[in-house]
Amino acid sequence: MTEPYNPAAIEPPIRERWTAENAFRSPDQPGVDSFYCLSMFPYPSGHLHMGHMRNYTISDVITRFHRMNGRPVLQPMGWDAFGLPAENAAMARGVPPAEWTRGNIAHMRDQLKELGFAIDWDRELATCNPDYYRWNQWLFVKMLERGIAYKKTGVVNWDPVDKTVLANEQVIDGKGWRTGAEVEKREIPMYYLAITGYADELLQGLDDLDGWPERVRTMQANWIGKSVGMEISFPCDGEALKVFTTRPDTLMGATYMAVAPEHPLALRAARGDQAVADFIRSCASGGVSEAEFAALEKRGIDTGLTATHPLTGRALPVWVANYVLMSYGEGAVMAVPGHDERDFAFANQYSLPIVQVVAPVDGDRYDRHHWQDWYTAKDNIRLVHSGKYDGLDYQAGFEAIAGELEASGLGRRRTQFRLRDWGVSRQRYWGCPIPIIHCPACGDVPVPEQDLPVVLPEGLVPDGSGNPLARCPEFMDCQCPRCGAPAQRETDTMDTFVDSSWYFMRYPCVDNDEAMVDQRTKAWMPVDQYIGGIEHAILHLLYARFWTRVMRDVGLVEVAEPFQNLLTQGMVLAETWYREDEAGRRTWYNPSRVDVERDAKGSIASAVLLDDGKPVHFGGIEKMAKSKNNGVDPAELVSQYGADTVRLFSMFAAPPEQSLEWSDSGVEGSWRFLKRLWQQVHEHLEQPTPGDLDAAALDDAGREMRRRVHETIAKAGDDIGRRYTFNTAIAAVMECSNHLSRFDVRCDNDRAVAREGWEALVRLIAPVTPHISQALWHRLGHAEDILGAGWPQHDEAALVQQQLTIVVQVNGKVRGRIQAPPGSDRKQIEAAALSEDNVSRFVQNKQIRKVIVVPDKLVNIVVSA
């Protein structure tokens, strides 16, 4: 009997050996073939969850694959350590956020280490450490000097009871999460970063990011939202009411103007009209999130003011409308209800005139009561009811009207972006302090470089009402750096997206306390492969691209694009189970406590809770979350099955970009495979050690087995190295091991085939299951670590097949198969296909119209009915 597979015994000593040898250390100076493999760093929430587990296993597989191919790899790890959850935990437990956060980091670091990831821990960083965030502050001051950082007012969610600013997440159905009070919009001064100054470059740059998923590039392009159009002035009350439009061709269809409730014209109208003032005040209730905003019922009120149409001179009523955004364009629109869906709905609701000015070149009838998509068309249209512009198409209409407005000084061509400048001020304690001192005489003064960092006091406990920094004189009180007078510090901290916008440039030089980055950063950047959740497709990735460009412009790095290749992993899902009480309230039970009965077909027949044996109901497959109690703890599974089994299942169950459904029996299956692999390699080892393989001397069975091995080598290398479809690489290894275990070894040369096969499989699966691979590799007689074992190379000659199976179709339906040597000519294949028994039944007495031959693959015989 061979020793059974016991990961609890084999895994820890292997990890200790890696640690002792510092096996995952990356060089400071990378060479030409080095590879920077980066995962999105975790928020230290307390425990490693399955999403982390999946993310870091993906990057570890890629890292180990490149290491086995002889490339130096940097795979670092750090902590996105500032943020709201620490303040919530602090409130709940009365513990300072710093203490809670650092405890979580220590625990999660241990959990990561137990998974055997090839991480260079010497480069670990945490964004809550002053030696990291001082460089946020340093670059922020540089941005102030360059005008990239500036101050203006912004709108936030205000809880009138707690007198505090709320995050969008803390606003539930328009009410504060703790107080239940109706949330209000409030304008406060904030710092902004002028990302819009980079809008064009950020958009252009997407074209060259061919290592990024198309969908992410599309989402970013739409987010930046470049529109070419016109700024048009409508004279109004002695001033110019400016609007931006992409459709100046429809100007003759403008029947009213709509301005945002925060627009200066609206505020002016409110001073003389109580109803307008009341309306504007009613728009101030509710939160600031765009999703909420877009779901609002469209409402408005006439200001009584009129604007003059720049072409016709007609008077257009000016309305205040809640569907106009102050933050886009000019905060005002010319409403063309005939050809804009939102204007159309609004005009119908308030009985405002609707005029058709666009008509299809041929066709559809215009109906002023029912909206049609073609009303907004730009192609195959002509202008109507537009006076001298009648008959022009979109482009000609645009040019004609634009030209006339330019001549009269009432319009100019302009490009408008949807992207807004990045507001980075947060009215929160647990974040990086914004390095500003407020002096009664000098105003807002940046903290000089030699006084950085502004260190966040770590002992405070927030209470949900305002920022505790404001009540901490040791932090607040200081001297003005300019005049020396007593002054006060800024209490706002930075958005945590600032922390995560450049951490990957700090890993290479994490020990440098003289500079933000150094030569080593330049050498390692850009990141070769970035891996993280699809939920970061827009904000984080766009901010990081922006921040990298700022660092480039300050002369710190040479690259503009930080991430050459991007892999966006899907979410981790699990079953949900519940019981419902009389009132319809649901109690959710963890899937690990549920026992499922299946019928003869394998469908779920019934399910009971293990704890009381009573039934529970299936609630569908959902994202692992506390609210549905369907989270599975990776740490528990690791202690039960070992790291390799958990890693294997998470890579095998789905391709990385898709969502992954957790399944306990699936984990069992991965466990069984590793047990079999262990057993089969040991059985092979019980036989005499074979001599050198003589490929030319193999019989058909031996040659066929060897072909499978080399096909598996070729496929696994392609799947892991190019396609990133780890699930199919694993399936190929499983399939090959099934064949190898059934391979009838009849001579020493056969045994040499088996040895070559097992040595290949152990290495092919090593990036996924490094512990068992290293253990088996040693037992197969090799002394080095699995990372140094080298990636197997396939032998082209071994892939050649004597006979191929060719499918024969009649009218596109498979009717038979024939055997033919590769490269057979069309005539022979056609003849063989027609003489196949079943095929001839379908062809006889029919007229053959055409025969399509796909060489070495398929024949399709097209016959008439």
Added chain:
RNA sequence: GCCGGGGUGGCGGAAUCGGUAGACGCGCCGGACUCAAAAUCCGGUACUAGUGAUAGUGUGAGGGUUCGAGUCCCUCCCCCGGCACCA
């Protein structure tokens, strides 16, 4: 509401460039081993009909292009991610 993605057996998924739909795994059914169970091993498993060879049907729904469509095009339905203060 807007932007993006997805939908294939009982389940997770495979089919890489328009060419054999269902690899691999789970589950289920049958068998071996066992006093018995677990574990393990062997065989079967899209659906319908048939002992079988085989035939018909089948990739969310409906239409189209093609010798041939899971894959391309159009319309629709459902699910998921993001929407700027969750990270």
